[in-house]
Amino acid sequence: MEIPAKSPDGSEKSPQCKELITSPTGSTLCMSSRSESVWTSAPRSKWDIYHKPIIVVSVGAAIFLFGTVITSLSCFLTENTNIYKMSGPAFLSLGLMLLVCGLVWIPIIRKKQKQRQKSQFLQSLKSFFFNR
Secondary structure, eight states, rough: OOOEEETSSSSSSSSSEEEHHHHHHHHTTTOOOOHHHHHHOOOOOOOHHHHHHHHHHHHHHHHHHHHHHHHHHHHHHHHHHHHHHHHHHHHHHHHHHHHHHHHHHHHHHHHHHHHHHHHHHHHHHHHHHTOO
């Protein structure tokens, strides 16, 4: 039979357990678990849900437009055309990549939100029938 390791202060609890119990935020392992936070979380606003993909789309569009301007400068200016011809397409591709990633991210979030709503509904049905 194995004897649990004693913490440096001599108590029976392990340091991890003690840390969980006396954390300054008052949270424990059960409170921070994903399954419980799904059911107890307050409804979030649209901005809280979609702010990251909106920022990625905005930055991607800005970089794409910047790349368009730099690429078009290589047609109009005669000085440093090699720099414009090299950096313009790089900004175009980076901006397009961010733009597409942000635009694909939005339907993924919508799908997750629908799944979360379905699971909350099923959980409430479960609790209604099994807690009688």
